[in-house]
Amino acid sequence: xxxxxxxxxxxxxxxxxxxxxxxxxxxxxxxxxxxxxxxxxxxxxxxxxxxxxxxxxxxxxxxxxxxxxxxxxxxxxxxxxxxxxxxxxxxxxxxxxxxxxxxxxxxxxxxxxxxxxxxxxxxxxxxxxxxxxxxxxxxxxxxxxxxxxxxxxxxxxxxxxxxxxxxxxxxxxxxxxxxxxxxxxxxxxxxxxxxxxxxxxxxxxxxxxxxxxxxxxxxxxxxxxxxxxxxxxxxxxxxxxxxxxxxxxxxxxxxxxxxxxxxxxxxxxxxxxxxxxxxxxxxxxxxxxxxxxxxxxxxxxxxxxxxxxxxxxxxxxxxxxxxxxxxxxxxxxxxxx
Ligand code: SF4
Numbered sequence: 001x002x003x004x005x006x007x008x009x010x011x012x013x014x015x016x017x018x019x020x021x022x023x024x025x026x027x028x029x030x031x032x033x034x035x036x037x038x039x040x041x042x043x044x045x046x047x048x049x050x051x052x053x054x055x056x057x058x059x060x061x062x063x064x065x066x067x068x069x070x071x072x073x074x075x076x077x078x079x080x081x082x083x084x085x086x087x088x089x090x091x092x093x094x095x096x097x098x099x100x101x102x103x104x105x106x107x108x109x110x111x112x113x114x115x116x117x118x119x120x121x122x123x124x125x126x127x128x129x130x131x132x133x134x135x136x137x138x139x140x141x142x143x144x145x146x147x148x149x150x151x152x153x154x155x156x157x158x159x160x161x162x163x164x165x166x167x168x169x170x171x172x173x174x175x176x177x178x179x180x181x182x183x184x185x186x187x188x189x190x191x192x193x194x195x196x197x198x199x200x201x202x203x204x205x206x207x208x209x210x211x212x213x214x215x216x217x218x219x220x221x222x223x224x225x226x227x228x229x230x231x232x233x234x235x236x237x238x239x240x241x242x243x244x245x246x247x248x249x250x251x252x253x254x255x256x257x258x259x260x261x262x263x264x265x266x267x268x269x270x271x272x273x274x275x276x277x278x279x280x281x282x283x284x285x286x287x288x289x290x291x292x293x294x295x296x297x298x299x300x301x302x303x304x305x306x307x308x309x310x311x312x313x314x315x316x317x318x319x320x321x322x323x324x325x326x327x328x329x330x331x332x333x334x335x336x337x
Pocket of ligand 1: 023037
């Protein structure tokens, strides 16, 4: 691993002759010479270091709708980077080529360079995405502080399995919005995520909301894993109860990848999930990965007026009037400009 990528890790504490990492909710206790579950943090003589500071596996300017974030600066673009590895073990990972590999250096992008790339490409903000961004905590903090000083927004696309300590650091540094992937019910997430307690994810969403971060939820619907109506209803009902009915829920289709060969998610399953979400009380449910589908649009939850029409990741029309429905004046939850 080149030295440029190695930096002292934040949120570490000694536990006897080992060291605990408190970046994500796994809270790995790591022996000298060992690595954490995600392989991005290593114990060197009692001190934890991150191996992926500024290590970029992929980068691109993306529409904010691709995250997906539909109620946050619609039509804007964000400069998006990913690094390596993950703290979950999902066998269907759609980004397995960067998430399931040992951290491998890649391109070094300094925080300042990240800001330059963002501004030169005409983007309104940053997004740490593609692999799990929590693992890039130290670099993200440096990027977010610089971005805020330049009037840019900051976003995370995350599995939400970060500790309150890490999340508070990110919010203090300027995290504005998160898309959080809720992968299923407690049993399913524990089994497929490899020992994950989904309650930590819900707690992170609640903390983010309480601190003013814009939150949208996504669920990749994987047949045989989380497509049962009871599972989908459980997710939707929990968003309503714990986060609020105004929090958008994106349901999207999976494609066979990595170790999973089950057929792709049928469209009827996504449409059924949309109805389950609406019947549970959610005001905004979206069907993803189906360009041009009517459930990709934003409708007023009070009078059903079409407010934002989309095709794929493109905003076709935006009829919001200062965050309100122009017909019935209902305030539409979101960060609009
Ligand atoms: S980030 Fe999470 S998985 Fe990685 S070493 Fe720290 S606690 Fe373990």
